Amino acid sequence: MEHIEKALARAREMRSGHRGSTANDSARRPNTQASVHGVMPDYTETAVLPANARKASEERLVADDLRNPVADVYRVLRAQVLQRMKKLDISTIAVTGASHGDGATTTAANLAISIALDVNQTVLLVDLNLREPSIHRKFGLTPTKGIENYLHGECDIKDCLVNPGMRRLVVLPAFASKGESAELISSPRMAALVRELRNRYHDRIIIFDVPPLLESGETLGFLPNVEGVLFVARSGHTTKTELDRAADLLRNYQVIGTLLNGSR
Ligand SMILES: Nc1ncnc2c1ncn2[C@@H]1O[C@H](COP(=O)(O)OP(=O)(O)OP(=O)(O)O)[C@@H](O)[C@H]1O
Numbered sequence: 001m002e003h004i005e006k007a008l009a010r011a012r013e014m015r016s017g018h019r020g021s022t023a024n025d026s027a028r029r030p031n032t033q034a035s036v037h038g039v040m041p042d043y044t045e046t047a048v049l050p051a052n053a054r055k056a057s058e059e060r061l062v063a064d065d066l067r068n069p070v071a072d073v074y075r076v077l078r079a080q081v082l083q084r085m086k087k088l089d090i091s092t093i094a095v096t097g098a099s100h101g102d103g104a105t106t107t108a109a110n111l112a113i114s115i116a117l118d119v120n121q122t123v124l125l126v127d128l129n130l131r132e133p134s135i136h137r138k139f140g141l142t143p144t145k146g147i148e149n150y151l152h153g154e155c156d157i158k159d160c161l162v163n164p165g166m167r168r169l170v171v172l173p174a175f176a177s178k179g180e181s182a183e184l185i186s187s188p189r190m191a192a193l194v195r196e197l198r199n200r201y202h203d204r205i206i207i208f209d210v211p212p213l214l215e216s217g218e219t220l221g222f223l224p225n226v227e228g229v230l231f232v233a234r235s236g237h238t239t240k241t242e243l244d245r246a247a248d249l250l251r252n253y254q255v256i257g258t259l260l261n262g263s264r
Pocket residue numbers: 022023024025027059060097099100101102103104105106107129132134211212261262263
């Protein structure tokens with residue numbers, strides 16, 4: 001796992017004090033205002049539910065805040081991810097970490113925002129953490145339907161889609177924490193949904209925020225549905241043993257990159 005080796009090397013370098021700008025820098029800078037609700041969307045079918053800019057900023061969704069240097073970090077990540085996806089000719093990726101709190105959701109959401117800022121790209125961000133859904137919370141959204149309602153056959157998928165007030169970004173939230181629903185992400189209905197989303201939005205990048213690899217069996221069950229995996233390691237927290245275990249579990253999947261997220 002070349003990517004993970006690089007992450008380890010970078011972690012060592014950062015611990016010894018030689019570090020550049022990382023996503024963690026936002027914690028030490030004054031919180032500048034995010035502007036996730038600053039742009040009027042042009043979606044006609046998708047419900048518009050404007051994000052709460054203050055909440056999003058508190059939750060470190062800063063990729064659209066051009067005054068925040070961390071937005072630059074996500075622009076670099078965007079460039080690397082898009083380049084890789086283009087080269088591989090893929091449009092679906094899952095973002096996961098080894099353990100809870102490694103920063104998978106923060107990364108997935110900021111990456112989605114950053115991609116949506118690129119005028120050439122539209123993006124769908126899907127919350128597949130059905131045990132503890134958090135995308136809607138991070139954006140400050142209060143959706144009335146989530147993907148689990150669709151997976152339970154209770155509504156049409158278009159009724160679950162939300163535009164958080166940003167052009168080119170659509171969110172498919174998970175609505176409520178229902179432990180028994182977690183397995184749904186590795187169900188045939190989920191596989192069919194991914195296929196349908198890919199066909200319906202063939203020019204759209206789809207980012208799935210999935211539970212941590214080492215802590216939920218359903219993540220591995222879901223991964224065959226996507227074409228690439230972005231792995232998030234947490235500086236000062238993810239251990240070498242965890243990285244080895246994650247690398248082992250991911251050996252049959254296309255890892256498009258590993259992101260070393262800031263320390264706790
Ligand atoms: N680079 C960072 N610097 C400082 N805090 C961060 C950073 N990345 C994430 N966080 C914070 O760490 C917490 C966990 O992040 P996040 O929710 O993205 O993790 P996760 O891997 O999705 O966790 P879970 O497994 O619970 O879904 C959040 O409070 C988030 O704001």
